[in-house]
Amino acid sequence: MKQRTHVCGEILEKYIGEKVTLQGWVKKRRDLGQVIFIDLRDRSGHVQVVCNGEKVPQALELAEKVRNEYVIEITGQVVARDEENFNELIPTGKVEVMVEELTILNASKGLPFMIEDDVEVSEDVRLKYRYLDLRRPKMYDSMYLRHRTTKLIRDILDEEQFMEVETPMLTKSTPEGARDYLVPSRVHHGEFYALPQSPQLFKQLLMVSGFERYYQIARCFRDEDLRADRQPEFTQVDIEASFMGKENLLAMMEDMMARIMRELKGIEITKPFPRLTYYEAMNRFGSDKPDTRYGMELVDVSEQVQTSDFKVFANTVKNGGVVKGICVKGVADQYSRKDLDGLGSVVEIYGAKGLAWLKVEKDKALKGPIAKFFDEAKAAELIDSFGAEAGDILFFVADKQRVAWDALGALRIKFAKDLELVNHEEFNFLWVTEFPLLSYDEDADRYVAEHHPFTRPVAEDEELLETAPENIRAEAYDLVLNGYELGGGSQRIYERELQEKMFSALGFTEEEAKSQFGFLLDAFEYGTPPHGGIALGLDRLVMILAGRNNLRETIAFPKTASASCLLTNAPSGVSEAQLNDLNLSIKPKEKEKTN
């Protein structure tokens, strides 16, 4: 192998007359008998190289053996193409390289799929041959965008005096939160490490250490059932700062997002970002991560329907529930009665008993199975509440507030998708604030932390911790982009007493709190500064920047929905010796047990 002098993508007209050595992959090959044209590709792009049998017979001989995806090295002179042969689609399209020497560095057999974007192939095959899948331009671009995003975030945080600190991967299992991945200890009989769900405790301890500004682009793990936007391991931009306060932190994050958008997407976004309280977000969009690229906001018509003849609505309100709806513009003709009734299944997932609908006709008339319950005045009142016009459809959910929010929020997203209301060039960042600190978990019969147990209550709500925990707002904030939660954070508790009250509100006994988090409680007694932070999902951020809708497109070697790696066949069985070292045995499957 020689040293290459250039990369394929940079062979432009300025190099005409120069002798170059290139290395790369055969993207395409056209055999015209005495002349073979090869599109030679490396990661920078591709250029046409020409093997002319009259001039260099040995090169032609080798070129005859070459197939797609062979790795070759060529040396030759850059020449101008005839104008009629210009290829305007590629930067190198006005030149070609006349091959003087050709070396085959490695062969390739036939590929399971073409190295092209949007090739028709199942994802399982792509994952099995991930090393080939990653040769496709879109995949390479995603990974390159990920690299650039990561680098830019690091540069920004470095400029802002944040220090990267690595925290342990082999750490302690805590029952609070999602399910841990465990790592058996060989040395400590019957004991386990846990892989971190986040570096939360360590970053707070670094604040106790006086590091003041910490960051880490950290791998985190959750052993949960997967879906398209979850992976067993994921990467988090983890940030924590002392003495910084919420406003400075949010402003810094907005600057960071603005720079990412400017430098990586060429898009200017407006700062400061809009802020919605959790209540407002739910009430207007039925979501705590609202996509504001389209309208269809939720409208509360409880007051209006309370006095209507439709008992289902009236009674719901009477019994403390709400009636809310959305107006879908100009689609009355597109949805049959059957279509509309079928939409009930969308809201049932969220526990809604049903989905009522009304088509808006000319002259403020309503049409549909429940239209008869609304007299002329009521109909007009309803229509006005939505600012609806003829041709629109109104959808209603009458239920507990939470159910109405979730059901209509999901319906709103469904219509936006089905009707293609989303402008994919738009990037709507916003903050959602004032989340509830705690929520009541019916199954566990106790309060659980909405964010995590280290989140600070809003100061004026602190006194509710012992009386009405469900009413406490948290000093928490989520960063939302186009309907995705990019990340979230909070100002933290830094006083032992308040942290103990929090654990107690979560149903921990004093002993439990001590055995799980004693080291944190202890640390708080040695001069812990006020601090807070945020964590961004890097995979998700890159996914949105790359215009993808699946996390697996932004991760080099992802797992499937059953947490398998189709390339390496992980997880896999291990030897008896390995199990013995760890003092473990595998229980028989349930089925076998019952035999």
Place this chain on the structure above:
Amino acid sequence: MKQRTHVCGEILEKYIGEKVTLQGWVKKRRDLGQVIFIDLRDRSGHVQVVCNGEKVPQALELAEKVRNEYVIEITGQVVARDEENFNELIPTGKVEVMVEELTILNASKGLPFMIEDDVEVSEDVRLKYRYLDLRRPKMYDSMYLRHRTTKLIRDILDEEQFMEVETPMLTKSTPEGARDYLVPSRVHHGEFYALPQSPQLFKQLLMVSGFERYYQIARCFRDEDLRADRQPEFTQVDIEASFMGKENLLAMMEDMMARIMRELKGIEITKPFPRLTYYEAMNRFGSDKPDTRYGMELVDVSEQVQTSDFKVFANTVKNGGVVKGICVKGVADQYSRKDLDGLGSVVEIYGAKGLAWLKVEKDKALKGPIAKFFDEAKAAELIDSFGAEAGDILFFVADKQRVAWDALGALRIKFAKDLELVNHEEFNFLWVTEFPLLSYDEDADRYVAEHHPFTRPVAEDEELLETAPENIRAEAYDLVLNGYELGGGSQRIYERELQEKMFSALGFTEEEAKSQFGFLLDAFEYGTPPHGGIALGLDRLVMILAGRNNLRETIAFPKTASASCLLTNAPSGVSEAQLNDLNLSIKPKEKEKTN
């Protein structure tokens, strides 16, 4: 909490007259009754703040409550100190801040140890209170140096067009190499992931993908018994490149090291680095990671002693062994006969049967128990071989070459340490090349890879793979600094056939090779470019840069020698429910089993 206007360390004379708000920790407090002086510290440094009870009674009242390591906020005016009160030891020593407002942000109880460098406290206590230990300036400086080193390496690799790609942490267990940390799968009954010992296979697959230049600062794991320079998890600067060749890679690494030394230590180092073959390194220094900051090179005197009257030496040579020695300069007076005989224990560890010594006297005479075996001519010959002078001591090991190398290598290091021969301002980088590809493992009764099974043989040695594997030199290189292996790498095998031969030389059946590494063998058939790489131990690099000799000083939250975290008490027991989820049960301890 207000917004701070400055940090403590920047309060210099230019701010005299300005009103500032500072936040930080009480480093020291001197109570003079009506005036209390506080040294206020944040991570930037510290400044003296003055609470004068005559001027601001409330502040004095609070200052009376304040103790060391309290977190406080002060607002006040920067004033010049009287010249007699200048503190020349700190940058802020010519000013102080006259406190107008003081707020206690958090209290601190008495500390288990002082927040000062070189404090007398056991490492166990430091690790238990790591969050306080990290407040000590030296620890903070180590962590900051680590941050800067990491950032600089990233910047350099980014400039060199390397792309950061994250590879999986949950991957496949392979029996080759060290012991894996395993992670049981909940979904796949009885199966396990392994935490990566390095991203080796994935980075090679990225080369197959045409990424050309990959890097990652990757966490790696080895479940081995620990010592001072090993941790169960460690961080590796992982680099791989296609079409780059060894020479370009080594040159780039030299540039990287030179920039690190220049930008982080202010030291210019000489390039290119010296290169020693493995054989030369062992032969001259008895080590494959020689510290060249001092001499005491090994001298082979096999030829000279072969004809001496000392049968032990003569017979060793006759039987195919060697006699080698080192000369320790000018210490004859410092070591008694008893001391010298005691040194035998140093070499016994390496299997040496004994350590012979001779003191050099005036007029080329020798003294010591074996001096009588060397007549005048022989004595002079020996002395000349070492370039020895009166007052030196010669040490000899007569054994197999490998034993002589190891034993004298260790002895050389011991003397350098004991006699303080090391110049700690010197940074001697060098490359060791041409390592053996394979070595014979007596226990396993097979060849094992010295580096790993993916390392390429030197081209002219390839044919020995099936005939004399132990004689093959590898296309491998280690980067050595001051006697530490900073890292190592190699050019890789990229042909399926050669890789299969390698596995076969390692005693793998075809089936074993396929089940373990089938995906890599397959990948090699789809146009794999020539590639190679290197991995540097980041923890170790930072340790050397920081002038430390224990990896735990460069890791924020390290594990002890028994792989425990004394802060969080990881590893720890987990619940029955967690074990059930994973279909695992814990075997009773051996003792209990025998009951």
